[in-house]
Amino acid sequence: xxxxxxxxxxxxxxxxxxxxxxxxxxxxxxxxxxxxxxxxxxxxxxxxxxxxxxxxxxxxxxxxxxxxxxxxxxxxxxxxxxxxxxxxxxxxxxxxxxxxxxxxxxxxxxxxxxxxxxxxxxxxxxxxxxxxxxxxxxxxxxxxxxxxxxxxxxxxxxxxxxxxxxxxxxxxxxxxxxxxxxxxxxxxxxxxxxxxxxxxxxxxxxxxxxxx
Numbered sequence: 316x317x318x319x320x321x322x323x324x325x326x327x328x329x330x331x332x333x334x335x336x337x338x339x340x341x342x343x344x345x346x347x348x349x350x351x352x353x354x355x356x357x358x359x360x361x362x363x364x365x366x367x368x369x370x371x372x373x374x375x376x377x378x379x380x381x382x383x384x385x386x387x388x389x390x391x392x393x394x395x396x397x398x399x400x401x402x403x404x405x406x407x408x409x410x411x412x413x414x415x416x417x418x419x420x421x422x423x424x425x426x427x428x429x430x431x432x433x434x435x436x437x438x439x440x441x442x443x444x445x446x447x448x449x450x451x452x453x454x455x456x457x458x459x460x461x462x463x464x465x466x467x468x469x470x471x472x473x474x475x476x477x478x479x480x481x482x483x484x485x486x487x488x489x490x491x492x493x494x495x496x497x498x499x500x501x502x503x504x505x506x507x508x509x510x511x512x513x514x515x516x517x518x519x520x521x522x523x524x525x526x527x
Contacts, residue, residue, distance in 0.1 A: 345383045347373050349397060350435070352390040357439035361391055361446045388452040391443050395454050398440020402461050405430055416472040420465060421519045424495055427461075428515040431499045432508045441499065462492045479525060494518050 351373035355364045366387055370377045384390045409422045430437045443450065444457045469484035480487055498518060502511040 341383075344375070344379065348375065348380050348383055348390075349393055352384075353394050353397070353436045353439040356391065356394055356443055357435050361387070361443055362449050366390070388450055391450050392452050392454065394436060394439050395443050397436050398443075399455055399460065401430070401434070401436060401440075402427070403464070406461075406464050415477070416468045416475065417477060417523050417525070420468050420472075420491070420523060423465070423468075424491075424515050424519060425512065427495070428499065428511045431503075432511050438503075438508075441496070441503075445500070458492055458496060462488050465492055477525070491518070491522055494522065 348369065352364075352369045355368050355372055359368070364387065366377055366380055366384075369387075369390060370380045373380065380390075384393065405426050406423050409419050409426065412419070412422070414422060431441065444454065447454050466485050466488035469478055469487045472478040473484050478484065478487070482490065495515060495518060498514040499508065499511055502508045502514050
């Protein structure tokens with residue numbers, strides 16, 4: 316009886332391990348599909364991309380893509396969600412640097428510019444926001460969390476008496492965020508974001524020149 320119980324417990328452990336490995340493989344497959352979707356959306360835009368394009372980029376069957384995502388809209392929604400998950404991760408290390416608030420704003424913008432230049436998910440997320448009228452699903456309001464983080468830093472600067480502006484911290488943040496995301500878009504259209512860091516440094520010098 317004890318031997319049978321031990322065998323049953325061993326079988327349970329084996330089954331649990333197999334289920335865990337299966338779950339890990341499923342997560343890896345989903346991530347591969349998401350990465351391929353970001354690549355396609357960033358390069359070609361939502362209207363031009365099909366589920367087959369994503370499957371071919373991921374080197375999978377359409378069935379494998381559909382197992383994880385119901386349609387192209389679900390793929391776009393997942394890419395945009397990942398885009399907004401990554402933006403705060405760019406900001407987080409800056410908070411740990413203990414910079415003066417205006418220098419922290421500048422550092423956030425530079426790091427975000429580099430992410431736009433190098434990260435396909437970031438590029439795809441920005442493009443999908445522009446193309447949101449073509450996407451038959453609800454997407455988050457663009458850049459609200461990012462703007463709130465910038466506003467928080469401007470509020471800190473205002474409390475410290477170093478925000479020399481007639482604008483409120485919220486208005487200042489709206490202006491700067493609009494300038495930043497407009498600059499990345501123009502840089503993308505004109506030269507595939509090769510000059511995005513230069514453009515963002517120009518915005519910093521023009522909008523927040525005193526960062527002591």
